[in-house]
Amino acid sequence: MLLKLSDVMRNAGLNPKEVKLARHPMSDKDAKFCYENGFFELYLKTQGKKRFENCRYILNFVGTQGTLGRYEGCYLVKGVYSAKGMKFPKGFPIKPKNPPEFYYDLEKQDIMQEYEDRLIIDWGQGARNWCHNGTTEKEIVALMPHRNAQLVSKLTDFENMRLSFDELESIIAAPDFYSDWVGALSTTYAIYLITDTVSGKQYVGSAYGKNGLYGRWSEYVNTRHGGNKKIKELLKEDSERYHKFQFSILQILPKSLAVDNTSVIEIESLWKSKLNTIPFGLNDN
DSSP states (O other): OOOBHHHHHHHTTOOGGGEEEEEEETTSHHHHHHHHTTOHHHHHHEESSOTTTTOSEEEEEEEOSTTEEEEEEEEEEEEEEEOTTOOOOTTOOOOTTSOOOEEEEEEEESTTGGGTTTEEEEOOTTTTOOEEETTSOOEEEEEOOOOOHHHHHHGGGGGGOEEEHHHHHHHHHOTTTTHHHHHHHHTOEEEEEEEETTTOOEEEEEEOSTTHHHHHHHHHHHHSSTTOHHHHHHHHHOTTGGGGEEEEEEEEEOGGGGGOHHHHHHHHHHHHHHHTTTTSSSOOO
16 A cells, blocks of 8 residues: 555655655635636746746646645656746736736646546645645555546536436545536536436436535435335335446526525426426425
8 A cells, every 4th residue: 555655656656855845725716716617737837936946847736625735647847937927828817016027938747647636635734835845755555446537538528417326426426536516416406307217207306405416416325215115115125226226417497596495396307297297207295
């Protein structure tokens, strides 16, 4: 079992003395914006000080909860230049009173590529300092399984996506690993559909409470039945049947309906009627 980041570096052929470690916490609004909008690498390249002197490589981390960091990639330092007069892409956050002074020519490497988005470290007590020397020991907290590429691609067509129970379980089990999915589901109120792909029977439900779809669908992962009477009965007959459940969205609801339960129930009832899920499906009322 890997315990220290320095072990991983040495196994990859890196000398920790030639490495700098960078961690950008998502509590920093600029770092978060750049991470979510495709500017994360540029954010690393532009600096107010010569942070990356006397190093050959940078290991870059996304700061997650607490002092944790998820490995994003390894960069070769090819040079440093003045950033004065540089033109930056539209939308990139530049503080007029404190523009970046230096631009680092960085080239992403394949080194440690198998650990990207998987390796979680504890940055330690010096969390305020986002840049550490590679010789500073970092404990490895977790090595996540490989991201499901098919699952990641489904997020690009969120409203029309269909998730198997096992895919949904992967998201719920590793919220930091699938933070993009968690963010999308948590902020979505919707009428949803669960389909038993064996019998074709369907269940219509609604999610409009705390944490939206993420909160409601987490209940299905944790209990297998989400408290639904007919699904409970189905699982009594076949305890492994939940693996055949498919989750999808019928209608995304405006946030204003979160305080209007009556309207949500009316919309949910309309979908139950359209799909006949009470007489022929898994709804009992």
